[in-house]
Amino acid sequence: MADLAKVAGVSKITISRALSDSPLVQRETRERLQALAHELGYKLNVSARNLRLRRSHTVAVIVEMKPSHDRTMLDPYPLILLGGISQELTAHGYSVLLTTRQGATAAAVQAADGLILLGQGSRQDAVRRFDKLGLPMVVWGAPGDEHIVVGSDNEQGGRVVAEHFIRLGRRNPVFVGNPNHPEIFERLNGFVAALAKHGVKPLLIRRDEFTLASGGDAMHSLMDRGVPFDAVFACSDLLAMGAIRALNTLGCTVPGDVSVVGYDDMPLAASFLPPLSSVRQDWQEGGTLLARKVLALIGDQPQQSETLPVELIVRET
Amino acid sequence: MADLAKVAGVSKITISRALSDSPLVQRETRERLQALAHELGYKLNVSARNLRLRRSHTVAVIVEMKPSHDRTMLDPYPLILLGGISQELTAHGYSVLLTTRQGATAAAVQAADGLILLGQGSRQDAVRRFDKLGLPMVVWGAPGDEHIVVGSDNEQGGRVVAEHFIRLGRRNPVFVGNPNHPEIFERLNGFVAALAKHGVKPLLIRRDEFTLASGGDAMHSLMDRGVPFDAVFACSDLLAMGAIRALNTLGCTVPGDVSVVGYDDMPLAASFLPPLSSVRQDWQEGGTLLARKVLALIGDQPQQSETLPVELIVRET
DNA sequence: GCAGCAAATGTTATCGATATCTTGATATCG
DNA sequence: CGATATCAAGATATCGATAACATTTGCTGC
Known part of the structure; x- marks a missing residue:
């Protein structure tokens, strides 16, 4: 900026003002200086400005x-x-x-x-x-x-899925996810509370990973334990997809025997086979x-x- | 830093040196000053340092x-x-x-x-x-x-898929993607060159979008035109998945009638139905x-x- | 006892931009 | 015509750190 000032025959501060479009500099001067700066390839030193202005943008x-x-x-x-x-x-x-x-x-x-x-x-x-x-x-x-x-309304997320299951006549829903995670805990809360209104108590299968494998694994352990269930609310689409695959392998049909809802509505959810129901966040x-x-x-x-x-x-x- | 110096009864530069672990400051002094800085919650002003050192890290x-x-x-x-x-x-x-x-x-x-x-x-x-x-x-x-x-070796990517198709005895492969994109152009190059060695010339279906819909669409237009083909190399897994779905709808089996290979090996590729073959980049x-x-x-x-x-x-x- | 040197710390200048306060020149008004 | 307002531009100080040079102190060795 000092160099520019020397070339232009004005003072540094005038350059500074001109480049920041300050009305304190006459329009002609301003435009001349801006053109000059551009021509000489002048680059503002951001660190210096940040220091002076005490903000970094x-x-x-x-x-x-x-x-x-x-x-x-x-x-x-x-x-x-x-x-x-x-x-x-x-x-x-x-x-x-x-x-x-x-x-x-x-x-x-x-x-x-x-x-x-x-x-x-x-x-x-x-x-x-x-x-x-x-x-x-x-x-x-x-x-x-x-x-x-x-954040998105995770409690509402749990609630709408619960209501969906109730509407479908499901009475033995399962929740798959990691309730230690605050957001997922809220989903569980909403889910449990909404189900309770209809006298239904869901089963919680704790899974920490959000993977396909984990979803499948959850279904297997459910089957092994012989617990009856007719609906799965998975905390991510991947968990849901893994669950559906596993259910198919285990001889269950979706949505015939079991309803499944995922979370996040990733683009692939729509073209999964069968197309996956899911909760979408914006x-x-x-x-x-x-x-x-x-x-x-x-x-x-x-x-x-x-x-x-x-x-x-x-x-x- | 000036404040710190005043409190500690030393000069600014000594503070600066102490905080950057300079051996120019006696160990005891250094540790005392570091402790003091921590205690008073001193925070280095990054803008100032950047300005002085002429680099921003x-x-x-x-x-x-x-x-x-x-x-x-x-x-x-x-x-x-x-x-x-x-x-x-x-x-x-x-x-x-x-x-x-x-x-x-x-x-x-x-x-x-x-x-x-x-x-x-x-x-x-x-x-x-x-x-x-x-x-x-x-x-x-x-x-x-x-x-x-x-970048990853896109030409190699095209080549390995070509060789794979040849090994499977495919003679009418199709390439789906946007060759204007330099990386995809390379894949096409490798694909075409490797096929040429076996006297095979692929068909190019230009698609700009990397979506499921686009992949399906490509298959439909192929079928409409009545062009015979027995292999599809899609430039993304989504294109490939869309293509497979469309082929199924159109009465083709994968991999019976048509082989399909995608690109990127996204995690879902492995659990697609049928599991998708794909080129993986690291x-x-x-x-x-x-x-x-x-x-x-x-x-x-x-x-x-x-x-x-x-x-x-x-x-x- | 003092040159000579090393270790520990201090002084000053500097990085590049901008806020604040001045200054000089021109315009306005009674 | 002189006093004040207005405008354009400059001078200086400052943001907070660090490099280069300077100084003090203590010690070695002859």
């Missing part, structure tokens, strides 16, 4: 990201939220600093103007760690009173909302937690 | 990311590469600045120490735009001579390599393009 997104081949694809939801987040932040001139939990100690995170936590980052211990940074922060997941949380909207809230917080506008509705897509299972 | 990853519900999931590969990239960069104290092409004009990108381009960013016009920034840059995709490219490794090369370039070590081998997973289609 950057939001750190902290993701729980396991590197294994399946995991990344099987559990891609944090990454999908990224789409909405990135779009919204970019539109407001902010950048996304992507970090895993391990990397979050890196200095760069402290430079961020705000924080978005995705994935199991919602685990309380993890969240508190970032709390200490004192940055505007929004968390994806199940609502609690400690933080500003955006990730794009979730991401957008997360971003919007951090930006608002950064702008000192108080925010509240918010829950997004889900939708049961009834197909053939 | 940040690598910008520019992704072609479409926001639609399907797209993100259907075409998640840029996001998967992110896993490897992020892991490797983090391990070396670097951060990942995630940007879409639109957002790449944002100032923050210029502050990065290096650039990684993913997705269709490999389109020449886009790549050149970033070239001008003069930053160390590595591109994912098909090798060209202009840039340093990391995304994790690809990401790691991308990151490693940018880091090397940043460290002024010259680098070359590199191609990763792929593997044909033969299942039942």
Whole structure:
């Protein structure tokens, strides 16, 4: 900028003003300087500006990201939220600093103007760690009173599936998933509560992995134990698909003998054989909302937690 | 830091040295100052350091990311590469600045120490735009001579599928995909060349979308035209799955009448019915390599393009 | 006892941009 | 015509860290 100023025969500050379209500089001068800057290939030094302005126009997104081949694809939801987040932040001139939990100690995170936590980052211990940074922060997941949380309505998710099963006349439903995970716990809650209204008590099969294998395995162990069941609510589409395959192998028909509903409505659900019924969350909207809230917080506008509705897509299972 | 210095009764620079574990400061002093800094909750100002050191310890990853519900999931590969990239960069104290092409004009990108381009960013016009920034840059995709490219061996991918078809005695293979895309063009090349050695000439069905619908559609149009074919090489697993479904509907059996091979070996491929044969790329490794090369370039070590081998997973289609 | 040197710490300048306060020139008005 | 308002541009200080150079202190060896 100093060089530019010398070439143009003005002072640094005039250059600064001209480049930021300040009305303090005469239009002609401004345009001349802008043209000159462009011509000389001048690049603003962001670090210097950040230092001076005491803000980085950057939001750190902290993701729980396991590197294994399946995991990344099987559990891609944090990454999908990224789409909405990135779009919204970019539109407001902010950048996304992507970090895993391990990397979050890196200095760069402290430079961020705000924080978005995705994935199991919602685990309380993890969240508190970032709390200490004192940055505007929004968390994806199940609502609690400690933080500003955006998430889809997992309780509603459980409820609509329960009602669906009741409507179908199912009396022995099974829930497959990991209730230690707060979001899944909410689904279970909604499921159990809605069923209770009809005097039905579901069976809980705890599975920690969100894999096809795990879903199949759950069905096998159910059959082995000889427990009667006529409906399965799986906490992810993959669990559901694995379950259906296993049920077929075991001689059960879906949806004849057993109804199955998955979660997330991944694109493949629709073309699974048979087409899978599933609960759909609006990730794009979730991401957008997360971003919007951090930006608002950064702008000192108080925010509240918010829950997004889900939708049961009834197909053939 | 100045405050800390005052409290500790030393000068700023001593604080700076102590906190960066410089041996210029006596061990006792160093430890005392570190403890004090921790106690007072001192946070390094990254912008200031970046300014002074003229580097940001940040690598910008520019992704072609479409926001639609399907797209993100259907075409998640840029996001998967992110896993490897992020892991490797983090391990070396670097951060990942995630940007879409639109957002790449944002100032923050210029502050990065290096650039990684993913997705269709490999389109020449886009790549050149970033070239001008003069930053160390590595591109994912098909090798060209202009840039340093990391990618999987798409030609080999085409070749192994061709050989597989020949081995099965197929004489009328079809290629489904968008050859405008450089990576897919390479697959086509390898496919055609390997088939030619056996006197076989494949049919090309151009499809731009990587969706189930598109795959089905391709099969329908083939049948309508009455073209005989006995093998399909689809450029993505989704295309392949769509094709198989359509073939079944049209009264063809897979793999009886028609062999089908997909690409990417997504986790679901294995549990598709019938289990899908597919070409697998090692995304994790690809990401790691991308990151490693940018880091090397940043460290002024010259680098070359590199191609990763792929593997044909033969299942039942 | 003092040159000479090493170890530990301090001083000053600097990275590149911008906020605040001035200054000088022109316009406006009674 | 002089006083004040208005506008354009400059001077200086500052953001928070660190590199380069400077200084102090304590010690060795002759």
